[in-house]
Amino acid sequence: MLENKEHKVIGTRPIRHDGVDKVTGRALYGADFQAAGLLHGRVLRSPHAHARIISIDTSRAEALPGVKGIVTAKDIPDAGDKIADLGEGAVNLKYLCDNILASDKVLYKGHAVAAVAATNPHIAEEACTLIDVEYEVLPPVLEVRQAMEPDAPLLHEHIRTTSLGETAEEPSNVASHIQHKLGDPEKGFAAADIVVEREFITGTVHQGYIEPHNATAHYNADGQLTIWCSTQGAFTVREQVAEILQYPISKIKVVPMEIGGGFGGKISVYIKPVAALLAKKTGKPVKVLMNRSDVFEGTGPTPASFIRVKMGATKEGKITAAEAYLAFEAGAYPGSPVGPGAMCIFAPYNIEHVIIDGYDVVVNKPKTAPYRAPGAPNAAFGSETVVDEIAEKLGIDPLEIRLLNAAKEGDRRADGPVHPRIGCIETVEAAKAHPHYTAPNGKKHHGRGVASGYWFNIGLESSVTINVNSDGTINLIEGSTDIGGTRASIAMQAAEVLGISAESVNPSVVDTNSVGYTAVTGGSRTTYATGYAAYEAAQDVKRQMIARAAILWEVDEANVQFADGEFSSINGKEEQISFRDLCGRLGETGGPIVGSGTVNPGGAGGAYATHVVDVAVDEETGKVDILRYTAVQDAGKAIHPSYVEGQIQGGAVQGIGWALNEEYIYNDEGTMTNASFLDYRMPTCLDLPMIDAVIVEVPNPGHPYGVRGVGEVPIVPPMAAIANAIYDAIGIRMTELPMSPDRLLKAMGKI
Amino acid sequence: MRDFSYIAATTIPEAVALLGEKGESARILAGGTDLIVQVREARRDVDWMIDIKSIPEVNVLDYNAATGLVLGAAVECYKIYANDAICDAYPSLIDATKIIGGTAIQGRAGVGGNLCNASPAADGIPPLIVLNATCVIAGPNGERELPVEQFCTAPGQTALQKGEMLVSLKIPAPESNSSSYYLRFIPRNEMDIAVVGAGASVTLDAAKETIVSARIALAAVAPTPLFAEEASALLAGREVSDEAINAAAEAAQAIARPISDMRGTAEQRTHLVGVLTRRALNGAIQRVQEAT
Amino acid sequence: MARRSHVQTTINGETVEFLCEPRQSLLEVLRDELHLTGAKEGCNNGNCGACSVILDGRLVNSCLVLGVETEGKSVETIEGLAAPDKLHPIQDAFLENAALQCGICTPGFIMSAKALLEQNPNPTEHEVRYWLAGNLCRCTGYDKIVRAVLDAAAAE
Numbered sequence A: 001m002l003e004n005k006e007h008k009v010i011g012t013r014p015i016r017h018d019g020v021d022k023v024t025g026r027a028l029y030g031a032d033f034q035a036a037g038l039l040h041g042r043v044l045r046s047p048h049a050h051a052r053i054i055s056i057d058t059s060r061a062e063a064l065p066g067v068k069g070i071v072t073a074k075d076i077p078d079a080g081d082k083i084a085d086l087g088e089g090a091v092n093l094k095y096l097c098d099n100i101l102a103s104d105k106v107l108y109k110g111h112a113v114a115a116v117a118a119t120n121p122h123i124a125e126e127a128c129t130l131i132d133v134e135y136e137v138l139p140p141v142l143e144v145r146q147a148m149e150p151d152a153p154l155l156h157e158h159i160r161t162t163s164l165g166e167t168a169e170e171p172s173n174v175a176s177h178i179q180h181k182l183g184d185p186e187k188g189f190a191a192a193d194i195v196v197e198r199e200f201i202t203g204t205v206h207q208g209y210i211e212p213h214n215a216t217a218h219y220n221a222d223g224q225l226t227i228w229c230s231t232q233g234a235f236t237v238r239e240q241v242a243e244i245l246q247y248p249i250s251k252i253k254v255v256p257m258e259i260g261g262g263f264g265g266k267i268s269v270y271i272k273p274v275a276a277l278l279a280k281k282t283g284k285p286v287k288v289l290m291n292r293s294d295v296f297e298g299t300g301p302t303p304a305s306f307i308r309v310k311m312g313a314t315k316e317g318k319i320t321a322a323e324a325y326l327a328f329e330a331g332a333y334p335g336s337p338v339g340p341g342a343m344c345i346f347a348p349y350n351i352e353h354v355i356i357d358g359y360d361v362v363v364n365k366p367k368t369a370p371y372r373a374p375g376a377p378n379a380a381f382g383s384e385t386v387v388d389e390i391a392e393k394l395g396i397d398p399l400e401i402r403l404l405n406a407a408k409e410g411d412r413r414a415d416g417p418v419h420p421r422i423g424c425i426e427t428v429e430a431a432k433a434h435p436h437y438t439a440p441n442g443k444k445h446h447g448r449g450v451a452s453g454y455w456f457n458i459g460l461e462s463s464v465t466i467n468v469n470s471d472g473t474i475n476l477i478e479g480s481t482d483i484g485g486t487r488a489s490i491a492m493q494a495a496e497v498l499g500i501s502a503e504s505v506n507p508s509v510v511d512t513n514s515v516g517y518t519a520v521t522g523g524s525r526t527t528y529a530t531g532y533a534a535y536e537a538a539q540d541v542k543r544q545m546i547a548r549a550a551i552l553w554e555v556d557e558a559n560v561q562f563a564d565g566e567f568s569s570i571n572g573k574e575e576q577i578s579f580r581d582l583c584g585r586l587g588e589t590g591g592p593i594v595g596s597g598t599v600n601p602g603g604a605g606g607a608y609a610t611h612v613v614d615v616a617v618d619e620e621t622g623k624v625d626i627l628r629y630t631a632v633q634d635a636g637k638a639i640h641p642s643y644v645e646g647q648i649q650g651g652a653v654q655g656i657g658w659a660l661n662e663e664y665i666y667n668d669e670g671t672m673t674n675a676s677f678l679d680y681r682m683p684t685c686l687d688l689p690m691i692d693a694v695i696v697e698v699p700n701p702g703h704p705y706g707v708r709g710v711g712e713v714p715i716v717p718p719m720a721a722i723a724n725a726i727y728d729a730i731g732i733r734m735t736e737l738p739m740s741p742d743r744l745l746k747a748m749g750k751i
Numbered sequence B: 001m002r003d004f005s006y007i008a009a010t011t012i013p014e015a016v017a018l019l020g021e022k023g024e025s026a027r028i029l030a031g032g033t034d035l036i037v038q039v040r041e042a043r044r045d046v047d048w049m050i051d052i053k054s055i056p057e058v059n060v061l062d063y064n065a066a067t068g069l070v071l072g073a074a075v076e077c078y079k080i081y082a083n084d085a086i087c088d089a090y091p092s093l094i095d096a097t098k099i100i101g102g103t104a105i106q107g108r109a110g111v112g113g114n115l116c117n118a119s120p121a122a123d124g125i126p127p128l129i130v131l132n133a134t135c136v137i138a139g140p141n142g143e144r145e146l147p148v149e150q151f152c153t154a155p156g157q158t159a160l161q162k163g164e165m166l167v168s169l170k171i172p173a174p175e176s177n178s179s180s181y182y183l184r185f186i187p188r189n190e191m192d193i194a195v196v197g198a199g200a201s202v203t204l205d206a207a208k209e210t211i212v213s214a215r216i217a218l219a220a221v222a223p224t225p226l227f228a229e230e231a232s233a234l235l236a237g238r239e240v241s242d243e244a245i246n247a248a249a250e251a252a253q254a255i256a257r258p259i260s261d262m263r264g265t266a267e268q269r270t271h272l273v274g275v276l277t278r279r280a281l282n283g284a285i286q287r288v289q290e291a292t
Numbered sequence C: 001m002a003r004r005s006h007v008q009t010t011i012n013g014e015t016v017e018f019l020c021e022p023r024q025s026l027l028e029v030l031r032d033e034l035h036l037t038g039a040k041e042g043c044n045n046g047n048c049g050a051c052s053v054i055l056d057g058r059l060v061n062s063c064l065v066l067g068v069e070t071e072g073k074s075v076e077t078i079e080g081l082a083a084p085d086k087l088h089p090i091q092d093a094f095l096e097n098a099a100l101q102c103g104i105c106t107p108g109f110i111m112s113a114k115a116l117l118e119q120n121p122n123p124t125e126h127e128v129r130y131w132l133a134g135n136l137c138r139c140t141g142y143d144k145i146v147r148a149v150l151d152a153a154a155a156e
Ligand code: FES
Pocket: C040, C041, C042, C043, C044, C045, C046, C047, C048, C049, C050, C051, C052, C061, C062, C063, C064
């Protein structure tokens, strides 16, 4: 399947197609949408982390001049317990509805309970303060191990733990228990000369996209519902809204506006159905915007977790067995990414004997949502720290031990799949060969650490249509919202097929009525799968163009070949025409050409990364500074290397934030006390050095150009790499995230 | 955001009259970087915002090597650090004005507003304390002056009486062989609120070996920024030495009464008071010793 | 409700008049009243820089300025930066360097960078990082943004 050709467009760095709009402020994001008669919506949120709703009285709010409509859970059609497959993972519809607007119980501070539409946002906000909600406050449970205690307050009376096919009798906050087993772990540990076992805690962190969630909805008189919004997947929004409102998908059009970041957090719907309910109630277009604290308190963070990792190795450094216990907070409703965490945890290694147990546990925090390689960073913080400790105790170089045990094609992952061609070894080797790894780093309290990471990547459905223009350009129609330059990376794959420049492609991201089904921009699938669809659509165009050349020259199609942007006839007639010129002759040869491509590819091809970091630790204050950072990653094939580097750099920096300062800080009542950018402390540019992104290319056999998804895996190694660097600097193993100054001071015994 | 009215006052008497008339429901608007957020987040109930930025007296920025600095209450941070003479004379003030918010905040926020906002963690206040600043306050009964360390009375509360407003800050001219230093601890390198802040000013003898006098002030370890009077007094007459500095740092730690919140724990803060006091004193001393 | 005030100001060189409530920020006025949606709201409390504009030559967060405060003042927004047929060098540098991913932070960064280069045409990397610390970007890790600003400085 892999094309082994020199590329003309792929691997170059053209200006992205949406670039001018985005540097001039003209690009329209969700919140920028305007409409005549627009009303503004605002959501009232629970002040309690856990409470029963006794009553909601909206009469005072309704009386406020300017208020046009108020909705509560009563306005959502009764869903029953239907299961709908929506986006990344199955979602229980009842949970989905209750998370949109709470019906009987609020399960976290910030849980939506009602929403108001008014003539301006200030009035809508004031009206929210006039809605009287009576609560019966219940004790919250805010931490995964507490939630697993038998006597913990229960979030859902009906949840019974499902464990390896069995369902428990008693209600519990543990929604499920999964297990993967390979070989005979006991035997593996018995064969080890050294066994290291450690426990780890990771905090709740947010995706932290700069653009808050937004949605504008409008019902036409004929019942057509249109939703303009920022989303990672317009079709996913359509499905979720259709399910929640029990409304046919054919009557819903979702228009994806530009999106200001998502990282997995803009797949689930929150206010989109609310905007639709308000639009229905008022008969007007209604725009609902979140503010920043709504985003922190009301949308999916990624889970806090408790992790125990045990690994054994021989004196020579061969890992003989590994064991992991992963308990993940799902938030208010089941569905943490403990599954992916369990899939990824030991994936950089070929280990004969493995056992992994994972627990999905509900707590009184917002329902978690995917965040870049969901689950894998938590898991890798544990495993990659333990590997480092084993290497250190055995006196083996930490990259060397990774090479010694590296996973390769044909090895089996603990959860079952056998690795296809992967680039694990290549990334470790590239890290080892990088000047950073051998640069002197001997200063006091400076340290260097490394860690590896894995993400499996996903395929899923994508559709692309290409319209050929008479001037030799093409219009490429796609359904993947562009969060980081994917218009370019998708267009370039079509351009490569047709032998035209990237600039000769006009890519458009269109609404759900205007392109075939396309799954979310997420899971590192867009350049891979939608790019694949673009490749197929361009192949379709090419085939049709060959037929036209054949008509033009009155030869058999088999006698027309296409290379380097030129059609030429072989076997006899000396004819030649450029792609561009032939585009000008479509009318006379049968009319316009539309090419299409749809895919649902299975060979996404996993991605590996290895990071090297230098830190300085201020022993008096516990502050850690990042001095140098190198992130090596297998991209399969980098279509647009600048945007591949961008994904690597951005993911690494999110990991740095996760490692050092980011976390939800809760008080005893379950209120997040740092729900602002001021106190959530994401890295600013002054906290960072340049991030050296090193692209390794081990082509993925599951894609015509060898592409692997690149967006997820860069966030997997940083936490462990930094922890290992801190150990190198001060000789202390940090086992809790974030490794914030106060935690370091404590670990150093200074406070 | 709650509804309020906006008035741009053009003279001190006009502003004072408005403040007297509207009482608690009125609030002075200068840079607005705290006030607007507080009203928006319903942390302060304000019905009247009185914009003082067109009043000449609050925009004065006047430094005279003999008489010192008059710093109008609405002068923005960026104007302060753009002035070379002020940078030389009051380095701790510059340290603070360069770290209040980011660049865009410094385009609006000023030290006067920072003081009136009376946050325990205000970066602008410890430098004013160690530089011996005096508040010039206008009110219904005319002007009065107050040492800056007496200005803040509780978180968000000041010594301003009904109808009073801060007009300017007066800072005496620096003595020879003196300098000052302010630093704070934050987990990031910018854009955070101080977990702890410490300012110090020192005057050394001609040989630059003995401390003639010193002032130490702390932020974020008590309901208001603190003047560490005893710690400061301990240094007078002492030779510059780690011992003397450590003693002062310990005395400063002794008066810290920090709380634990999302920005830091009480133990962490108490520990940091020691670290930062030492660093502030060493920084100020180094500045004197390095000056030619 | 407080009366809407009439405000006259200059925006991107043009005299503009608008009505606004005192509680409407400059950001709201720009976006909702004047439909200049290039300035973005990321936090609405001065902590992300997505709303950065230049007010009387000074970089400010437009979410922390009241619309009524701009009477008689001059406001520069991202929409005013490019000439009809030519981008500003900072905009070019952002494109060349791939200094944007989702692009929501981009208008703020570009305005912030413009204010920086106006007063310091040759900043060091550290000076760029210090100046831009009030602008958050969650996508890029800042590497390419810092390079773009350094490149723009070198080009000018
Ligand atoms: S929106 Fe103004 S600084 Fe974030």
